[in-house]
Amino acid sequence: MFAASCLASCCAACACDACRTVVSGISRRSARIAYCGLFSLSLILAWILREVAAPLMEKIPWINHFHQTPDREWFETDAVLRVSLGNFLFFTILALVMVGVKNQKDPRDGLHHGGWMMKVICWCLLVIFMFFLPNEIISFYETISKFGSGLFLLVQVVLLLDFVHGWNDKWVRYDEQFWYFALFAVSLVCYLATFGLSGLLFHWFTSSEHDCGLNTFFIVMTLIFIVVFAVVTLHPAVSGSILPASVISLYCMYLCYSGLASEPRDYECNGFHKHSKAVSTGTLTVGLLTTVLSVVYSAVRAGSSTTLLSPPSSPRAGAGKPLLPLDKADEQEEKEKAKPVTYSYSFFHIIFSLASMYSAMLLTGWSTSVGESGRLVDVGWASVWVRIATGWATAALFIWSLVAPLLFPDREF
DSSP: OHHHHHHHHHHHHHHHHHHHHHHHHHHHHTHHHHHHHHHHHHHHHHHHHHHHSHHHHTTOTTTSOSSSOOOHHHHHHHHHHHHHHHHHHHHHHHHHHTTTOOBTTSHHHHHHHSOHHHHHHHHHHHHHHHTTSOHHHHHHHHHHHHHHHHHHHHHHHHHHHHHHHHHHHHHHHHOOHHHHHHHHHHHHHHHHHHHHHHHHHHHHHOOTTSOOHHHHHHHHHHHHHHHHHHHHHHSTTTOOOHHHHHHHHHHHHHHHHHHHHTSOTTOTTOTTGGGTTOOOHHHHHHHHHHHHHHHHHHHHHHHHOTTTOOOSOOTTTOOOOOSSOOOHHHHHHHHHHTOBOSSOHHHHHHHHHHHHHHHHHHHTTTTOOOGGGGGSTTOSHHHHHHHHHHHHHHHHHHHHHHHHHHHOTTSOO
């Protein structure tokens, strides 16, 4: 009996060690995916509370302390903002804690990749605590969220430009006819899609029966930017590649479409206005899923971008040799611990903080609504102007990336 008990204890200890090793390995390899999962969970929670929490929140005295009870939509927006604030504080605290992490020897590296039970509990407590805060704090967060959302969109644009230029440089470095043909083919497809989409926009969002001058202006301005992209790219002094110009052209036209599609459903020039009364749960699910994928892609891309997020320590910088020689085993262990981190943990969490603000604005229609638009994801005039302004900012940044080396030849871009 004693031998069997000892054997069981040994097997249990070995199993625990094996599980601990496996969990440690998985947490390090999939930390970014886990953070994305936690962020997606916050969006799902915010959406659920947006739909069902209003009756309960009406009974909470420190939330509903008004002489006249606001309408249901106010409580829906408030629920989303409170969940978003909890998520924002969680990732902001992590961003502050991770400032200055340069290598895996830092104890905070283990906190970034592990301790998931503790982090999930802290996240839950933060979100719950947000529902005990006074309305004035939530109103202040709503105001700053609009600025944080704009900053997140700007980061998205910079990441896209970095990705497109990196994609082009990688294919050009192959210096083979096949890859040059691939560049031409992808560019051609992007331009065909761009002009095809522009034709659809004229069909959907400009009507001869109504004055749709604003929509026409948005589409024409986007087309002018596309022509400017091509002219500047093909200029002999720039000698750029047509691939980045075509991809950015398609993206700008997509932003134009996204902005026009976000117009209130009762606006006559919105081609989707006939469907204002028939928005299904499936449509809302697709809209939220698109939002999640966009935010998660930006965060993951930010976490792997070598241009924006390279930490102060770099593998090429090297580390100083120790004064006393080490044994081979100790030297190998020291090398593993001193291995530099591959991306900035702090900036990675900042991306999620800004994304929390951005997603709150999408789910609340930028805290503005017109008629039935308040029930849709990312619909309203504020959303329209944010998308259009993002498209113009994308155009300006892309043109700047082409002409900056000519204006400042002594600087490295």
